[in-house]
Amino acid sequence: GDDLLLYFIEKGDTCAMTLSCCVKQGRSNIRAVAESDVELLMIPVSKMEDWMGKYRSWRAFILDSYHNRMQELLETVDTLAFMNMDERLLKYLRDKAMVNHDDVIHATHQEIAADLHTSRVVVSRLLKKMEREGKIDLQRSQIKVNSL
Structure with a gap:
Protein backbone atom coordinates (compact mmCIF):
# COMPACT_ATOMS: atom_id res chain seq x y z
CA GLY A 1 0.00 0.00 0.00
CA ALA A 81 11.96 12.45 12.61
CA PHE A 82 13.31 15.98 12.93
CA MET A 83 12.40 18.13 9.90
CA ASN A 84 9.18 20.02 9.35
CA MET A 85 7.30 19.21 6.18
CA ASP A 86 8.39 22.45 4.50
CA GLU A 87 12.04 21.57 5.15
CA ARG A 88 11.47 18.00 3.93
CA LEU A 89 9.79 19.29 0.77
CA LEU A 90 12.61 21.71 -0.05
CA LYS A 91 15.22 18.99 0.59
CA TYR A 92 13.26 16.61 -1.65
CA LEU A 93 13.11 19.19 -4.46
CA ARG A 94 16.82 19.96 -4.18
CA ASP A 95 17.77 16.27 -4.09
CA LYS A 96 15.56 15.48 -7.07
CA ALA A 97 17.02 18.41 -9.05
CA MET A 98 20.55 17.28 -8.20
CA VAL A 99 19.95 13.65 -9.20
CA ASN A 100 18.34 14.68 -12.49
CA HIS A 101 20.97 17.38 -13.16
CA ASP A 102 18.12 19.78 -13.88
CA ASP A 103 16.71 22.55 -11.70
CA VAL A 104 13.29 22.01 -13.31
CA ILE A 105 11.34 19.16 -11.75
CA HIS A 106 8.53 17.61 -13.78
CA ALA A 107 6.08 16.25 -11.24
CA THR A 108 2.56 16.85 -10.06
CA HIS A 109 1.78 17.91 -6.53
CA GLN A 110 0.14 14.50 -6.02
CA GLU A 111 3.30 12.65 -7.11
CA ILE A 112 5.40 14.71 -4.72
CA ALA A 113 2.89 14.14 -1.92
CA ALA A 114 3.06 10.38 -2.50
CA ASP A 115 6.86 10.43 -2.34
CA LEU A 116 6.80 12.43 0.90
CA HIS A 117 3.92 10.45 2.39
CA THR A 118 1.69 13.47 2.87
CA SER A 119 -1.36 14.99 1.21
CA ARG A 120 -1.50 16.92 -2.07
CA VAL A 121 -3.14 19.84 -0.26
CA VAL A 122 -0.18 20.17 2.12
CA VAL A 123 2.31 20.01 -0.76
CA SER A 124 0.38 22.60 -2.79
CA ARG A 125 0.17 24.98 0.17
CA LEU A 126 3.89 24.65 0.94
CA LEU A 127 4.90 25.02 -2.71
CA LYS A 128 2.92 28.27 -2.93
CA LYS A 129 4.66 29.50 0.22
CA MET A 130 8.08 28.59 -1.25
CA GLU A 131 7.17 30.41 -4.45
CA ARG A 132 6.30 33.57 -2.47
CA GLU A 133 9.68 33.25 -0.70
CA GLY A 134 11.47 33.02 -4.08
CA LYS A 135 12.82 29.52 -3.48
CA ILE A 136 10.94 28.02 -6.46
CA ASP A 137 8.93 29.01 -9.53
CA LEU A 138 5.72 27.08 -10.16
CA GLN A 139 4.22 26.14 -13.51
CA ARG A 140 1.80 23.38 -14.49
CA SER A 141 3.39 20.01 -13.61
CA GLN A 142 6.83 21.54 -13.19
CA ILE A 143 8.78 23.30 -10.49
CA LYS A 144 11.97 25.29 -10.99
CA VAL A 145 14.24 25.17 -7.94
CA ASN A 146 15.90 28.58 -7.54
CA SER A 147 18.11 27.91 -4.54
CA LEU A 148 20.39 24.97 -5.32
Missing part, protein backbone atom coordinates in the same frame (compact mmCIF):
# COMPACT_ATOMS: atom_id res chain seq x y z
CA ASP A 2 1.90 2.98 1.30
CA ASP A 3 5.21 3.98 -0.27
CA LEU A 4 7.99 6.07 1.20
CA LEU A 5 10.91 7.47 -0.76
CA LEU A 6 14.11 6.10 0.77
CA TYR A 7 16.81 7.40 -1.54
CA PHE A 8 17.79 8.30 -5.09
CA ILE A 9 20.24 6.16 -7.06
CA GLU A 10 22.46 7.91 -9.58
CA LYS A 11 24.46 6.70 -12.56
CA GLY A 12 27.02 4.11 -11.46
CA ASP A 13 25.22 3.37 -8.17
CA THR A 14 23.49 0.22 -7.05
CA CYS A 15 20.74 -0.50 -4.55
CA ALA A 16 21.78 -2.11 -1.27
CA MET A 17 18.41 -3.86 -0.94
CA THR A 18 18.90 -5.45 -4.35
CA LEU A 19 22.34 -6.71 -3.33
CA SER A 20 20.99 -8.03 -0.06
CA CYS A 21 18.18 -9.89 -1.80
CA CYS A 22 20.61 -11.39 -4.29
CA VAL A 23 22.90 -12.69 -1.55
CA LYS A 24 19.95 -14.16 0.35
CA GLN A 25 18.35 -15.27 -2.91
CA GLY A 26 15.15 -13.71 -1.64
CA ARG A 27 12.52 -11.39 -2.94
CA SER A 28 12.72 -7.63 -2.44
CA ASN A 29 10.11 -5.70 -0.47
CA ILE A 30 10.94 -2.42 -2.17
CA ARG A 31 10.29 -1.01 -5.61
CA ALA A 32 12.38 1.28 -7.72
CA VAL A 33 11.04 4.05 -9.92
CA ALA A 34 13.13 5.49 -12.75
CA GLU A 35 13.18 9.29 -12.96
CA SER A 36 14.51 9.13 -16.54
CA ASP A 37 15.58 6.62 -19.17
CA VAL A 38 17.84 4.00 -17.61
CA GLU A 39 20.44 1.58 -18.84
CA LEU A 40 20.40 -1.33 -16.40
CA LEU A 41 23.12 -3.91 -15.93
CA MET A 42 22.10 -7.20 -14.36
CA ILE A 43 24.71 -9.58 -12.99
CA PRO A 44 23.97 -13.21 -12.08
CA VAL A 45 24.10 -13.92 -8.34
CA SER A 46 26.73 -16.60 -8.90
CA LYS A 47 29.05 -14.00 -10.47
CA MET A 48 28.45 -11.56 -7.62
CA GLU A 49 29.56 -14.13 -5.07
CA ASP A 50 32.53 -15.25 -7.15
CA TRP A 51 33.69 -11.68 -7.79
CA MET A 52 33.55 -10.78 -4.07
CA GLY A 53 36.47 -13.14 -3.46
CA LYS A 54 38.29 -12.53 -6.74
CA TYR A 55 38.21 -8.79 -7.30
CA ARG A 56 39.10 -6.17 -4.71
CA SER A 57 37.53 -3.43 -6.82
CA TRP A 58 34.19 -5.30 -6.93
CA ARG A 59 34.25 -5.91 -3.17
CA ALA A 60 35.05 -2.22 -2.58
CA PHE A 61 32.19 -1.19 -4.91
CA ILE A 62 29.71 -3.42 -3.03
CA LEU A 63 30.87 -2.28 0.42
CA ASP A 64 30.88 1.38 -0.63
CA SER A 65 27.36 0.93 -2.02
CA TYR A 66 26.13 -0.51 1.28
CA HIS A 67 27.81 2.33 3.17
CA ASN A 68 26.35 5.05 0.91
CA ARG A 69 22.82 3.64 1.05
CA MET A 70 23.03 3.26 4.83
CA GLN A 71 24.08 6.91 5.11
CA GLU A 72 21.14 7.92 2.91
CA LEU A 73 18.73 5.79 4.96
CA LEU A 74 19.97 7.42 8.17
CA GLU A 75 19.48 10.83 6.55
CA THR A 76 15.93 9.81 5.56
CA VAL A 77 15.13 8.73 9.12
CA ASP A 78 16.61 11.99 10.43
CA THR A 79 14.53 13.95 7.93
CA LEU A 80 11.33 12.16 8.90
Whole structure:
Protein backbone atom coordinates (compact mmCIF):
# COMPACT_ATOMS: atom_id res chain seq x y z
CA GLY A 1 0.00 0.00 0.00
CA ASP A 2 1.90 2.98 1.30
CA ASP A 3 5.21 3.98 -0.27
CA LEU A 4 7.99 6.07 1.20
CA LEU A 5 10.91 7.47 -0.76
CA LEU A 6 14.11 6.10 0.77
CA TYR A 7 16.81 7.40 -1.54
CA PHE A 8 17.79 8.30 -5.09
CA ILE A 9 20.24 6.16 -7.06
CA GLU A 10 22.46 7.91 -9.58
CA LYS A 11 24.46 6.70 -12.56
CA GLY A 12 27.02 4.11 -11.46
CA ASP A 13 25.22 3.37 -8.17
CA THR A 14 23.49 0.22 -7.05
CA CYS A 15 20.74 -0.50 -4.55
CA ALA A 16 21.78 -2.11 -1.27
CA MET A 17 18.41 -3.86 -0.94
CA THR A 18 18.90 -5.45 -4.35
CA LEU A 19 22.34 -6.71 -3.33
CA SER A 20 20.99 -8.03 -0.06
CA CYS A 21 18.18 -9.89 -1.80
CA CYS A 22 20.61 -11.39 -4.29
CA VAL A 23 22.90 -12.69 -1.55
CA LYS A 24 19.95 -14.16 0.35
CA GLN A 25 18.35 -15.27 -2.91
CA GLY A 26 15.15 -13.71 -1.64
CA ARG A 27 12.52 -11.39 -2.94
CA SER A 28 12.72 -7.63 -2.44
CA ASN A 29 10.11 -5.70 -0.47
CA ILE A 30 10.94 -2.42 -2.17
CA ARG A 31 10.29 -1.01 -5.61
CA ALA A 32 12.38 1.28 -7.72
CA VAL A 33 11.04 4.05 -9.92
CA ALA A 34 13.13 5.49 -12.75
CA GLU A 35 13.18 9.29 -12.96
CA SER A 36 14.51 9.13 -16.54
CA ASP A 37 15.58 6.62 -19.17
CA VAL A 38 17.84 4.00 -17.61
CA GLU A 39 20.44 1.58 -18.84
CA LEU A 40 20.40 -1.33 -16.40
CA LEU A 41 23.12 -3.91 -15.93
CA MET A 42 22.10 -7.20 -14.36
CA ILE A 43 24.71 -9.58 -12.99
CA PRO A 44 23.97 -13.21 -12.08
CA VAL A 45 24.10 -13.92 -8.34
CA SER A 46 26.73 -16.60 -8.90
CA LYS A 47 29.05 -14.00 -10.47
CA MET A 48 28.45 -11.56 -7.62
CA GLU A 49 29.56 -14.13 -5.07
CA ASP A 50 32.53 -15.25 -7.15
CA TRP A 51 33.69 -11.68 -7.79
CA MET A 52 33.55 -10.78 -4.07
CA GLY A 53 36.47 -13.14 -3.46
CA LYS A 54 38.29 -12.53 -6.74
CA TYR A 55 38.21 -8.79 -7.30
CA ARG A 56 39.10 -6.17 -4.71
CA SER A 57 37.53 -3.43 -6.82
CA TRP A 58 34.19 -5.30 -6.93
CA ARG A 59 34.25 -5.91 -3.17
CA ALA A 60 35.05 -2.22 -2.58
CA PHE A 61 32.19 -1.19 -4.91
CA ILE A 62 29.71 -3.42 -3.03
CA LEU A 63 30.87 -2.28 0.42
CA ASP A 64 30.88 1.38 -0.63
CA SER A 65 27.36 0.93 -2.02
CA TYR A 66 26.13 -0.51 1.28
CA HIS A 67 27.81 2.33 3.17
CA ASN A 68 26.35 5.05 0.91
CA ARG A 69 22.82 3.64 1.05
CA MET A 70 23.03 3.26 4.83
CA GLN A 71 24.08 6.91 5.11
CA GLU A 72 21.14 7.92 2.91
CA LEU A 73 18.73 5.79 4.96
CA LEU A 74 19.97 7.42 8.17
CA GLU A 75 19.48 10.83 6.55
CA THR A 76 15.93 9.81 5.56
CA VAL A 77 15.13 8.73 9.12
CA ASP A 78 16.61 11.99 10.43
CA THR A 79 14.53 13.95 7.93
CA LEU A 80 11.33 12.16 8.90
CA ALA A 81 11.96 12.45 12.61
CA PHE A 82 13.31 15.98 12.93
CA MET A 83 12.40 18.13 9.90
CA ASN A 84 9.18 20.02 9.35
CA MET A 85 7.30 19.21 6.18
CA ASP A 86 8.39 22.45 4.50
CA GLU A 87 12.04 21.57 5.15
CA ARG A 88 11.47 18.00 3.93
CA LEU A 89 9.79 19.29 0.77
CA LEU A 90 12.61 21.71 -0.05
CA LYS A 91 15.22 18.99 0.59
CA TYR A 92 13.26 16.61 -1.65
CA LEU A 93 13.11 19.19 -4.46
CA ARG A 94 16.82 19.96 -4.18
CA ASP A 95 17.77 16.27 -4.09
CA LYS A 96 15.56 15.48 -7.07
CA ALA A 97 17.02 18.41 -9.05
CA MET A 98 20.55 17.28 -8.20
CA VAL A 99 19.95 13.65 -9.20
CA ASN A 100 18.34 14.68 -12.49
CA HIS A 101 20.97 17.38 -13.16
CA ASP A 102 18.12 19.78 -13.88
CA ASP A 103 16.71 22.55 -11.70
CA VAL A 104 13.29 22.01 -13.31
CA ILE A 105 11.34 19.16 -11.75
CA HIS A 106 8.53 17.61 -13.78
CA ALA A 107 6.08 16.25 -11.24
CA THR A 108 2.56 16.85 -10.06
CA HIS A 109 1.78 17.91 -6.53
CA GLN A 110 0.14 14.50 -6.02
CA GLU A 111 3.30 12.65 -7.11
CA ILE A 112 5.40 14.71 -4.72
CA ALA A 113 2.89 14.14 -1.92
CA ALA A 114 3.06 10.38 -2.50
CA ASP A 115 6.86 10.43 -2.34
CA LEU A 116 6.80 12.43 0.90
CA HIS A 117 3.92 10.45 2.39
CA THR A 118 1.69 13.47 2.87
CA SER A 119 -1.36 14.99 1.21
CA ARG A 120 -1.50 16.92 -2.07
CA VAL A 121 -3.14 19.84 -0.26
CA VAL A 122 -0.18 20.17 2.12
CA VAL A 123 2.31 20.01 -0.76
CA SER A 124 0.38 22.60 -2.79
CA ARG A 125 0.17 24.98 0.17
CA LEU A 126 3.89 24.65 0.94
CA LEU A 127 4.90 25.02 -2.71
CA LYS A 128 2.92 28.27 -2.93
CA LYS A 129 4.66 29.50 0.22
CA MET A 130 8.08 28.59 -1.25
CA GLU A 131 7.17 30.41 -4.45
CA ARG A 132 6.30 33.57 -2.47
CA GLU A 133 9.68 33.25 -0.70
CA GLY A 134 11.47 33.02 -4.08
CA LYS A 135 12.82 29.52 -3.48
CA ILE A 136 10.94 28.02 -6.46
CA ASP A 137 8.93 29.01 -9.53
CA LEU A 138 5.72 27.08 -10.16
CA GLN A 139 4.22 26.14 -13.51
CA ARG A 140 1.80 23.38 -14.49
CA SER A 141 3.39 20.01 -13.61
CA GLN A 142 6.83 21.54 -13.19
CA ILE A 143 8.78 23.30 -10.49
CA LYS A 144 11.97 25.29 -10.99
CA VAL A 145 14.24 25.17 -7.94
CA ASN A 146 15.90 28.58 -7.54
CA SER A 147 18.11 27.91 -4.54
CA LEU A 148 20.39 24.97 -5.32
